[in-house]
Amino acid sequence: MKKHIANWGNYPVVESNEESFSFPDQLRRLMDEQTSFIPRGNGRCYGDASLAKRTISTLKYNKILSFDEAKGIFACQSGLTLDQILEVIVPKGWFLPVTPGTKFITVGGAVASDVHGKNHHIDGSFSNHILEMDVTLSSREILTCSPVMNPDLFEATCGGMGLTGIITRVSFQLKKMETSFIRQKQIKAANLEELIGLFETHQYYTYSVAWIDCLKKGAHFGRSILLLGEHALLTDLSEKQKQDPLRLPRKKQINFPFNLPAWVLNAFTVKAFNYLFYTKNFKKEINRVISYEPFFYPLDAILHWNRGYGKNGFVQYQFVLPLEAKQGLVEILNRISDKGLGSFLAVLKVFGKQESIISFPKEGYTLALDFPIRPGLLAFLDELDLVVLRYGGRLYMSKDARMKPEVLETGYPDLGKFKDIVRKYNPDGRIHSLQSDRLFLTSN
Amino acid sequence: MATVLILGATSDIGVAIAKKFAAQKFDIQLAARRQEQLEPLRSDIIIRYGVSCSVHAFDALKYSEHAAFFNALSPCPDVTVCVFGMLDEEDLAFNDWQLTERMINTNYTGAVSILNLVAQNYIAKQKGTIIGISSVAGDRGRASKLIYGSSKAAFTTYLSGLRNKCFKEKVQVMTVKPGFVYTKMTENQPLPGSLTSTPEEVAGIIYKAYQKKKNVLYVKWFWRYIMLIINSIPEFQFKKMTL
Numbered sequence: 001m002k003k004h005i006a007n008w009g010n011y012p013v014v015e016s017n018e019e020s021f022s023f024p025d026q027l028r029r030l031m032d033e034q035t036s037f038i039p040r041g042n043g044r045c046y047g048d049a050s051l052a053k054r055t056i057s058t059l060k061y062n063k064i065l066s067f068d069e070a071k072g073i074f075a076c077q078s079g080l081t082l083d084q085i086l087e088v089i090v091p092k093g094w095f096l097p098v099t100p101g102t103k104f105i106t107v108g109g110a111v112a113s114d115v116h117g118k119n120h121h122i123d124g125s126f127s128n129h130i131l132e133m134d135v136t137l138s139s140r141e142i143l144t145c146s147p148v149m150n151p152d153l154f155e156a157t158c159g160g161m162g163l164t165g166i167i168t169r170v171s172f173q174l175k176k177m178e179t180s181f182i183r184q185k186q187i188k189a190a191n192l193e194e195l196i197g198l199f200e201t202h203q204y205y206t207y208s209v210a211w212i213d214c215l216k217k218g219a220h221f222g223r224s225i226l227l228l229g230e231h232a233l234l235t236d237l238s239e240k241q242k243q244d245p246l247r248l249p250r251k252k253q254i255n256f257p258f259n260l261p262a263w264v265l266n267a268f269t270v271k272a273f274n275y276l277f278y279t280k281n282f283k284k285e286i287n288r289v290i291s292y293e294p295f296f297y298p299l300d301a302i303l304h305w306n307r308g309y310g311k312n313g314f315v316q317y318q319f320v321l322p323l324e325a326k327q328g329l330v331e332i333l334n335r336i337s338d339k340g341l342g343s344f345l346a347v348l349k350v351f352g353k354q355e356s357i358i359s360f361p362k363e364g365y366t367l368a369l370d371f372p373i374r375p376g377l378l379a380f381l382d383e384l385d386l387v388v389l390r391y392g393g394r395l396y397m398s399k400d401a402r403m404k405p406e407v408l409e410t411g412y413p414d415l416g417k418f419k420d421i422v423r424k425y426n427p428d429g430r431i432h433s434l435q436s437d438r439l440f441l442t443s444n
Numbered sequence: 445m446a447t448v449l450i451l452g453a454t455s456d457i458g459v460a461i462a463k464k465f466a467a468q469k470f471d472i473q474l475a476a477r478r479q480e481q482l483e484p485l486r487s488d489i490i491i492r493y494g495v496s497c498s499v500h501a502f503d504a505l506k507y508s509e510h511a512a513f514f515n516a517l518s519p520c521p522d523v524t525v526c527v528f529g530m531l532d533e534e535d536l537a538f539n540d541w542q543l544t545e546r547m548i549n550t551n552y553t554g555a556v557s558i559l560n561l562v563a564q565n566y567i568a569k570q571k572g573t574i575i576g577i578s579s580v581a582g583d584r585g586r587a588s589k590l591i592y593g594s595s596k597a598a599f600t601t602y603l604s605g606l607r608n609k610c611f612k613e614k615v616q617v618m619t620v621k622p623g624f625v626y627t628k629m630t631e632n633q634p635l636p637g638s639l640t641s642t643p644e645e646v647a648g649i650i651y652k653a654y655q656k657k658k659n660v661l662y663v664k665w666f667w668r669y670i671m672l673i674i675n676s677i678p679e680f681q682f683k684k685m686t687l
Contacts, residue, residue, distance in 0.1 A: 026628075063488040087492075
């Protein structure tokens, strides 16, 4: 049925015919029609990656196929969401090997975006933990792939934004944990220089991420809070926590019931928010043992938090710069601060090394910022793109709704190889999205 | 532990009901025409809920096989939920007898064939629950649901008679009449969001009503009043309306 759909940024909104399947033969029938389509999961990428005139939803293809509790090997259909996986694996002492900042994404989406988490510098991205997966190609043939089986298909499917085919089954390795709690260390950094030093001193922490107030200038430029975490051991827990060391957090969610008017977010309110966020920590360093939920998924507690940006939506801008390009970080933060276009969230994290052709992560600093859609924003982001490229960086396709094809091409040196593999497995170009059209990924 | 049989377990509502009862620690028997389609749901239920779950081939239209199917179930289910049904484009069915016949036989004849057997067994044991998923479409005949609606009307009437017959025999019969539900059956229809439920909501409401031993259940509750209004329109007026 035709309806209006958008991804998490509520920008752009398009009319699309969305159909779903529960069984392989239903998928075959959907793919039988000669129209083009793009696979779609839970719509939590931000831009136009899973949008098209026709989308095939995997949300009903969501069954758990096997779970080896001794070895931590989990296999499921691609429409299963991470929150449902956690409910099954956490009580058995296992955790997701890699998780992004929301648990409301499908496994298929995790592969197609090759998501990263706070542990990228130690554990890499999601694709590093996949044992094998099935991809249904546009010819409707189902191919199993892994780093050793059909490796080209595997390489181009991880981070390939769904363009090689529909990911239908994924088997991956979970991470063993003694408790479901996190030993969290929170450190205040007065400025960017100090923050980068702190990242270096604490590089052996499994999980790390920083929240930056990007509106501060002068001596406090880059004022931030660094969050570090380790899976807590039994001995770290309080007596009360020890009673149920693998407990699932209680479901407590607040809904954001409507779109805020766009004027609510302005330089003043964002400054106030950031001020409160920073100063609510009186101490320089706070150590606590907390549930995994607030550590990994602080924003999942507010359903539809994206409505806070108003009905025009927003763009999340995420880029990575090589480690030696710290100056680029300063330049970009300065430009944002000068422009006053504001952002609730500015999240900084360090990526470790990664070998892949189309996945976003590569060694360096990655910064993610939200920008509500305003006049002049898109032109400003085009300027930022040039700065990112000048310092040898690139942008994350899962967040993107507006970059120009040459920005992608410069940022991803293996793009030609990726396009060749997509053409090999999707020769008629029937699988394409608004994003792949815009970025010339699938035009023959 | 008690066991639930789901007839038509590949439908979206069937899947949701199976999961709801499994979450309440019932063992589950899944039955559908194509048994191999049930395997993923079986593994899912076992892994998520730690209950036992088996799969069985069942074709509503193969009446002669129904007795063998039911007798082979071990253990004999304590609760039987009849979810299967067929909805095709009414304009197509009107001009195609085979399609019309299949719709009637799936929604009514097949259901009666298997539920008679289940009821006989439960009456003999003086114990058991039968839950039949009918539809609000069976409450009044409309052009847009000509064959589907009349076959569901027959099914509703059957369930009501069965409840009457079974009452003294300590067998519970519940009629469920869902209104609009987001399922594959309705994926291509525009549905009003405020009146439409998800399969999971339907399953949750059915489970509660099962515990309370309800007789006739509208899902959601306001459909009872919507149908009351629709049923109170005089026929001379109703026949002129496009519904």
